[in-house]
Amino acid sequence: MPHLLDYAATCAGFSWDAIRAELQGLPDNRGLNIAHEAVDRHADGPLGDRVALQWLGADDAVRAITYAELKALSNRFANVLRELGIGAADTVCALAGRIPELYVAALGTLKNRSVFCPLFSAFGPEPIFQRLSRGDAKLLLTSERLYRLKVHPLRDKLPKLEHVLLTDAESHPEGGLLSLPERMAAASADFVIPPTDPEDVALLHFTSGTTGMPKGALHVHGAALVHYMTGKYVMDFHPDDVFWCTADPGWVTGTSYGIIAPLMHGIRNVVDEADFDAVRWCRILAEQHVSVWYTAPTAIRRFMRMGIEPVHDYDLSRLRVLHSVGEPLNPEAVVWGVKALGLPIHDNWWQTETGGIMIANFPAMEIRPGSMGRPLPGIEAAIVRRRNDGSVEPIEAPDVQGDLALRPGWPSMFRGYLHDEERYRKCFDGGWYLTGDLARRDADGYFWFVGRADDIIKTSGHMVGPFEVESTLMEHPAVAEAGVIGKPDPLIGEMVKAFVALKPGFAPGDDLRLELIGFARKKLGSAVAPKEIDFKPDLPKNKAGKIMRRLLKARELGLPEGDLSTLEDSA
Numbered sequence: 030m031p032h033l034l035d036y037a038a039t040c041a042g043f044s045w046d047a048i049r050a051e052l053q054g055l056p057d058n059r060g061l062n063i064a065h066e067a068v069d070r071h072a073d074g075p076l077g078d079r080v081a082l083q084w085l086g087a088d089d090a091v092r093a094i095t096y097a098e099l100k101a102l103s104n105r106f107a108n109v110l111r112e113l114g115i116g117a118a119d120t121v122c123a124l125a126g127r128i129p130e131l132y133v134a135a136l137g138t139l140k141n142r143s144v145f146c147p148l149f150s151a152f153g154p155e156p157i158f159q160r161l162s163r164g165d166a167k168l169l170l171t172s173e174r175l176y177r178l179k180v181h182p183l184r185d186k187l188p189k190l191e192h193v194l195l196t197d198a199e200s201h202p203e204g205g206l207l208s209l210p211e212r213m214a215a216a217s218a219d220f221v222i223p224p225t226d227p228e229d230v231a232l233l234h235f236t237s238g239t240t241g242m243p244k245g246a247l248h249v250h251g252a253a254l255v256h257y258m259t260g261k262y263v264m265d266f267h268p269d270d271v272f273w274c275t276a277d278p279g280w281v282t283g284t285s286y287g288i289i290a291p292l293m294h295g296i297r298n299v300v301d302e303a304d305f306d307a308v309r310w311c312r313i314l315a316e317q318h319v320s321v322w323y324t325a326p327t328a329i330r331r332f333m334r335m336g337i338e339p340v341h342d343y344d345l346s347r348l349r350v351l352h353s354v355g356e357p358l359n360p361e362a363v364v365w366g367v368k369a370l371g372l373p374i375h376d377n378w379w380q381t382e383t384g385g386i387m388i389a390n391f392p393a394m395e396i397r398p399g400s401m402g403r404p405l406p407g408i409e410a411a412i413v414r415r416r417n418d419g420s421v422e423p424i425e426a427p428d429v430q431g432d433l434a435l436r437p438g439w440p441s442m443f444r445g446y447l448h449d450e451e452r453y454r455k456c457f458d459g460g461w462y463l464t465g466d467l468a469r470r471d472a473d474g475y476f477w478f479v480g481r482a483d484d485i486i487k488t489s490g491h492m493v494g495p496f497e498v499e500s501t502l503m504e505h506p507a508v509a510e511a512g513v514i515g516k517p518d519p520l521i522g523e524m525v526k527a528f529v530a531l532k533p534g535f536a537p538g539d540d541l542r543l544e545l546i547g548f549a550r551k552k553l554g555s556a557v558a559p560k561e562i563d564f565k566p567d568l569p570k571n572k573a574g575k576i577m578r579r580l581l582k583a584r585e586l587g588l589p590e591g592d593l594s595t596l597e598d599s600a
């Protein structure tokens with residue numbers, strides 16, 4: 030039976046204290062630590078021999094790690110950190126594929142009260158450098174290949190990076206490179222988690238902004254309350270569930286739900302190292318007896334291309350609930366879920382800053398295809414409008430578009446942008462946290478996503494900041510100006526598209542276009558680099574000289590150009 034049966038009653042009776050009471054806390058009232066709740070409390074109880082991580086290698090190797098083994102491994106990693114002088118509040122970054130070491134490192138870092146910061150391994154050297162540098166990374170866990178390709182070229186510019194632990198290599202003392210296997214073998218498997226205040230910072234997740242470089246959102250150990258609560262009410266975890274979250278831990282979903290939430294519920298968490306492949310994914314769902322599945326619209330749309338019949342070759346009878354997040358889930362995808370998998374897909378909404386799911390279609394509730402669902406118990410969401418005097422007022426009437434806002438104070442709310450207090454403050458107004466999304470709410474309280482209020486691009490479910498891409502293009506000797514937009518794409522949601530004005534002496538052409546795309550890919554990685562580049566003699570700018578991406582987008586899509594009063598005369 031679903032945990033949340035009666036939405037109104039659950040909301041009315043909800044309290045965070047009651048959720049806290051379902052967690053254990055560190056022994057002797059020493060506080061709340063995510064890794065204790067996710068691993069140790071199960072390892073030390075009847076679930077010690079249960080599989081925590083069911084890891085599937087890209088080469089079809091399989092490794093099952095029990096809660097007891099995960100406790101010992103994460104203890105060892107915490108000791109490795111301690112021996113290297115990495116302490117509370119120090120940043121530990123991980124740049125790795127979905128390998129067991131990444132999961133062990135995340136949990137060991139949390140045990141040591143250091144701050145875990147996952148980086149997406151498909152990023153190129155430039156986004157990685159930005160995040161290591163802005164995050165004050167003291168230690169990096171990575172593989173030899175990723176290190177050589179993506180970190181080594183910029184290592185000299187990272188004076189705060191003291192140690193690099195390689196998951197797959199011998200130590201090379203001359204380069205300050207250490208072998209993780211060697212260190213782990215020498216470390217003790219016993220570790221006592223130090224007292225942890227729920228307000229101690231636990232996680233650092235970078236997210237893209239419209240202006241400037243990525244922002245580091247800080248999350249605390251107390252966020253565990255939301256991870257647990259959403260695992261219960263949205264994911265509807267039950268003790269025998271097998272869960273698979275397809276997101277990479279380099280993105281917030283892959284950490285909150287790819288690591289923390291399922292382990293907090295003591296269930297079996299499937300991790301697949303390989304990238305998307307529809308046939309492989311069907312096989313995993315069937316062979317691993319996945320019962321709760323959390324994925325993203327881009328993957329579902331790729332699946333839909335495969336048609337319905339091939340999916341029916343697999344025994345997917347264990348599937349119980351399907352969830353999606355990260356970008357709008359088109360109503361056809363919900364319908365496809367029913368036809369192909371026998372179940373509808375439940376959309377939910379949240380973002381890096383919220384730390385956990387905030388709005389959802391709950392398993393026991395009517396799904397409204399195209400809607401993100403209703404706010405979680407304990408979460409107050411509203412559609413607000415900014416008045417001319419700058420203040421913010423909620424819009425009570427249904428079906429009116431406005432800014433999606435949340436009442437601050439939920440436990441997984443970000444506590445700051447690292448080194449950027451002003452940007453953090455600007456997110457709050459009139460007693461609301463403004464999410465940067467536009468939405469509307471219907472008369473029954475379901476929220477409907479309309480779009481972003483800013484220029485941020487969502488491509489394959491991943492946030493890309495146009496400024497980061499523009500800055501990289503500008504480094505090319507031929508580029509005078511660059512403007513980057515998200516162009517709607519039927520498969521990946523939005524595609525990164527750049528408009529470029531060239532310096533005198535350079536002529537537009539296919540060769541230069543390919544060169545620029547290659548240049549951007551090498552620096553940014555394929556997940557971020559533009560897929561299309563158009564040349565323009567001039568880019569439209571406002572009177573302050575800022576490129577008007579909104580206008581570039583309107584012109585590209587043949588949409589009304591809107592208010593042009595701020596346009597600089599020349600464009």
Ligand code: AMP
Pocket residue numbers: 236281282353354355356357358376377378379380381382401464465466478480481487490491492
């Ligand atoms: P991120 O911080 O990278 O997780 O991205 C968060 C953003 O993704 C949100 O602010 C939305 O713009 C978008 N997003 C997340 N979930 C949904 C959803 N269910 N429907 C539409 N957009 C979504």
